Amino acid sequence: MFLIETKGLNKIYDLGESKVHALNEVNIGIAPGEFVAVMGPSGSGKSTFMNVIGCLDEPTSGNYLLEGRDIGGLSRDQLAEIRNAKIGFVFQGFNLLPRTSALENVELPMLYMNIPTREREERARAALRMLGLEGREHHHPNQLSGGQQQRVAIARALVNNAPLVLADEPTGNLDTKTSIEIMELIVKLNEEAKITVVLVTHEPDIAQYSKRIIRFKDGEVVSDEAIKKFRVQS
C-alpha cells in the first residue's frame, strides 16, 4: 500500500480572465520509507503538489489518499488534525516562532495535541538531543545559526512521530557545508527511522541525496525515475 497516492489530481487557479493549470492529471504513488525528490522549474507545479500532499491545499479535482484515506472534502480542522499527526514540515525559511526558545518551538505541535507539559518537554528535549542541539534548548532562533535553526525545525517535524516529512527547499538558505550536514541528517532519518521524505528542490546536487526523482513541468509529471546509488558517491 502507498503512503501517498494521487489519482488524476488537478489544481486549477482561476485568475478571472485566464485559468492556470497548476497540476494536470497527476498520478503518483509513494510507498512508506521512500525518499523522493520533486524537481522542476518555478511554475512547474511542484510547490502546488507539495501543498496538496501536505494537506495545506485542496485539489480542484481528483483524489489524494494519505495512508489510504481520501482527504477530499475534509474540513479545515480535520486537515489540521492530519497535519498535526501525520506530517512534519521543514521549510526553506525555517519558519520558527521568533522570541521563542528552541524547546518551545519543538513543543509547538504537541501543544495542539494537548499532551501534558512534562511529556511535552521530555519529548522535545529528546528530539533536540537527537539532532545534536543539546544545550541549546533555551536559545531563541536569532541566537542560533541557520543550520541550527533548520535542525530545530526538523526536530519540530519529527516530534509528533509523523510518518511523513515534507521538506520544501530545506537547504535554500544555507551555505554548502551546512547544506551537506542537513541533507545527511535527512538521509539518516530516512534510513534509520524509516521516515518517508518528500523533498522539493531545484538543485540537482541536493536531489542526488534522494532515491527517486519526480520531475514536473507545466503541471505535469514529465519523468519519474529511481537513482542508481553509485551516482551519489561520485
Place this chain on the structure above:
Amino acid sequence: MISIPNTLKISFRALRVNKMRSSLTMLGIIIGVGAVIAMLAIGTGASEQVSKQIASMGSNLIVILPGSTTSGGIRMGAGTTPTLTSHDADAIEKECPAVAEVAPVLNGVAQVVYGSQNWSTGVVGTTPEMLSVRDWPLQSGRNFTDQDIRSAAKFCLLGKTVADNLFGELDPVGQIIRIKNAPFTVIGILASKGQSPTGHDQDDTVYIPVTTAQKKIFGTSFPGMVRSIRIKARGPEYLEEAEAQIKDLLRQRHRIGPRQDDDFTIRNLTQMMQAAEQSAKVMTLLLGAIASVSLLVGGIGIMNIMLVSVTERTREIGIRLAVGAKSWDIRLQFIIEALTLSLIGGLAGIILGVSGSGLLSHFAGWKTIVSPLSILLAFGFSGLVGIFFGFYPAYKASLLNPIDALRYE
C-alpha cells in the same frame, strides 16, 4: 485542542514583547474603568447626601398649612389666612387612624439673649411630639411634658447652633435665657441635624411650648391659632390614607361645603424629597453613561491594536496552522490576548477609580461612595469589552489560509 493555561502563556508572552503598545492600549481601559467608578462614586455620594437630608426632615412627613385669603379677587397664597388651631391638631391625632403623631407649630423670629450674648433665631412653639415627628433626638437634657404645654411653662430646647452661639463651651441646660425679654429655662439641647435639603440650617432654632408661644411670645389673632401642623403617618404606605383622612376631618371641622375650596393645604414632604432623590439618581446614571463612553473608546483601542497584531503575526499564525492548530485554537489565543489587556486594564482602572474618588472627596470635599456593585460592574464590563472587541480580530486570524500566511513577509 490547546489548553487554556498554554494559551494564557502564549498571550502573556505576546503582550510582554510589545510592552509599550500593550500598556498604552491598557491605558484606554484604565481611564475608562477609572472614570466609570469615580463618576458612579460621585453620583452615589450625592444621592446618599440627598437621602440623608430627606431623613433629617423626618420620615413620612405631612405638613398642613392654612389656606389663602382672597381680597378683591386676588388670592394671596397658602398660609395667608390663619385657619388652623391647636384643636385641629388634637382632633387629627384622635380621629385619623393613619396618623402616628401630630405637632402644631407657631413660629416666628425672635432675639434670644444670654448674659452679654444675643442671637436672632427662629423660635418654634410646639408640643413634645415634635421631636418624634422629626426623628430628632436630644443631645442632653429632657423634652417638654404635656404638663409643660398645659401650664404654658417658660421652658425651651435649644438647637445646636443657638446653643453654640449663646453659650460657647458652657453647658446651657438649667441656664436661663431671654426670648423677647421673657425668661426661659433651658431644659434640653437638640442633637445636630445639619442642613435641610434646601440649604437651611436646621440647628438654628429654639423650641418652646406652643401654648407659651401663643400666649406670651407671638400672640394670636384668635385663641389656639397655629401657623402649621406637622404630622407623621404610620408608615410610607399610610401617607395617602392619612392625607385623605386629614382632609375629610378638617373640611368637616372648618365647615366647608361640598362646592367650596379647602381653607388649608396638605403637603407631603416625602414625595417632594423623593423627587429630589430621583433626580440625584438620574444624575448618577448620566455620569456613568458619559464615563462608559470612554470605556467604549478604550475597547475600540483594543480592537485596533489586535487587528494590527494579527497582521503583524500572520506568519506566526501560518506556522501554528501548519503544525496543526485548529481555527478555535487561533481564535482563543487572540481573544485571550484581548481579554488579558482589558482585564488587567480593568483592575488598574479600579485602583485608579477608587483612589481618584478618595482624592476628590479629600481635596474637593465632594462626598463620594464607591459601591462594590460599581466595581463589579466596571470590571465585568471591561471583560465584555475585551471579548467583544477581541472577537473580530481573532475571527479574522482564524480564517487565514495557511499557505498565504506562511508566505507573508
